[in-house]
Amino acid sequence: MAETAVQTDHERGAAPAPPPRGRRGRRTALVASALVVVAAVAVVGALGLGGGGAQEGSSAPPRSGSTVPVTRTTLTERTTVDGRLGYGTEVPLPVKATGTVTWLPAEGTTMGRGGTLLRVDDRPVVLLYGALPMYRELGLTVGARQGTGQGAGTEGGTQDSGDQGRADETSGAPDPSASPTPGGAGGTGGTLRGMDVLQFESNLAALGYTGFTVDEEFTGLTARAVKRWQKSLGLPQSGTVGIGDVVYSAGNVRIGHAGVRLGSPATDDALTYTGTSRKVVVNASAAEDSWAVRGAAVTIGLPAGTSVKGEVASVGKSATAPEDRGGEGGSAAPTVPVTITVKDQKSVGRLESAPVTVEYAGRERADVLTVPVAALVALAEGGHGLETADGRFVAVKTGLFADGRVEVSGSAVREGMNVRIPE
Known part of the structure; x- marks a missing residue:
């Protein structure tokens, strides 16, 4: 009689018996522990x-x-936001000279008081310091010139004594045919007066041309000093300063790019300039510019890895939408320009232009x-x-x-x- 084969559950492919209750409980605990670990890792990643x-x-x-x-x-x-180190925004010099541009300085040149900014019809346009723009010719009026016996471009009739010179200027009746004082400024006995005279005389004296009283009155002694100055510049010694002969700025300037070429007519944008101190300009988001308050301290990160201290000097009042360079429509937020000054210019080294970072304190x-x-x-x-x-x-x-x-x-x-x- 044939023997009957007996197969075990394992040979028939049946599932193994469930583990004892104790092993199952420990497995559940391990799964829960793993879930806690996953949650902790997720928080760290977030x-x-x-x-x-x-x-x-x-x-x-x-x-x-x-x-x-x-x-x-x-x-x-x-x-931290991105910024740009440089000399600030270039602005046009208020050149009022008319004629042909015959000489231009190199871009980046630093110019001080008495320096020649450019030449028009081969006449120098000189930089002087002041806040008031040149808006009229400065010189003796017709009556004053006749009273001192002077003609335009002559040295005759000028007195050596300051007091005598003033007496000569006011002696005699004014010439009825003389034109009114230029610019509507007040005058006595045909003498030109005004704050622009005081500003010019202050510069003339600072350049070493003295012998007159620095005040609001343009006298014969002022004219004599002007002639000496004109002689040093190679100009005709008229004693009169033309409206296009000088340009005023708050201090030294750094020459920017030229808006004209040699041989072109002089225009208002013939030459641009900036200040001589390096600064940083940040285009800050108009929605997040609460940090940009005048006087606020910031830290400027330089390309070499060093940092310098800066201070917010000015904040633009008009927001500008960035140009769309991707061709997909403008989506960038509007920005306002924030100018940051650097007190310690030596700490910047020789850099004149570079991308930098600006770190500021928020909340x-x-x-x-x-x-x-x-x-x-x-x-x-x-x-x-x-x-x-x-x-x-x-x-x-x-x-x-x-x-x-x-x-x-x-x-x-x-x-x-x-x-x-x-x-």
């Missing part, structure tokens, strides 16, 4: 702290992780409890918490994030308590 992907066999942070104290301090949010939270951002953990019930040195977890509310730390608050958090940083 805060920008994460490294690479999860490694095989990862587990909960070890109990031996380092501990740090909860400290009370002031947190300041710092933001600030004073006298708050803080911990390193890495100390935050995700709680199973949601939100953030801290692990104490003895392994307990306490819930916290987060505030400002700055400088690698985060503001924390909660009923169970106190200054000086130690919390663990998971490894």
Whole structure:
């Protein structure tokens, strides 16, 4: 009689018997533990702290992780924006000379008081310092010239004594045919007066041409000094300063680009200029320019990796939409120009133009409890918490994030308590 083959459940392909109750419970616990680890890693990644992907066999942070104290301090949010180092925006020089441009300075040239900005019809246009623009011819009026016995371009009839010169200028009746004082400025006995006279005489004296009283009155002695100045410039010694002979600025200038070529007629935009101090211009977002307040301190990062201190000098009042260079329609936010000055020009080195970064302080939270951002953990019930040195977890509310730390608050958090940083 044939033997009957007996197959086991394993040979028939049946599923193995379920593990004992104890093994199942331990497996459930391991799964829950893994979920907590995944949640913690997700929080670290969301805060920008994460490294690479999860490694095989990862587990909960070890109990031996380092501990740090909860400290009370002031947190300041710092933001970095892009800027441009240079000499600022070039503006046209107010050239009023008429004629043909016969000489131009090289771009980048620094010009001071008494320097020749350009030549028109081979006559120098000279830089002087002042806030009032040149708006009229400066010289003796017809009556004043006749009273002193002087003619245009002559030295005759000029007195050596300052007091005598003033007496001669005002002696005799004014010439009825004389034209009114140029520009409508007041005068006595045909003498030109005004703040523009004071400004010009101050410059003339600063250049070393003296022998007159620096005041608001253009006298015969002023005319004599002007003639000596004109002689040094190779000009006809008329004693009269033409409206196109000088240009005023607040101080030294740095020559920008020329708007005309040699041989072209002189125009208002014949030459541009900037100041001589390097500065930074930032095109700040019009929606986030609350930091840009005149006098606000900033830190400028240079290409070499060094940094210098800067100060906000001016903020534009008109927002401008950036040009669309992608051809897909303008989506960039409008910006306003913010000009930042650098007091210590030597700290910038030899750089004249370069991309830089500007760091400014934004929001600030004073006298708050803080911990390193890495100390935050995700709680199973949601939100953030801290692990104490003895392994307990306490819930916290987060505030400002700055400088690698985060503001924390909660009923169970106190200054000086130690919390663990998971490894």
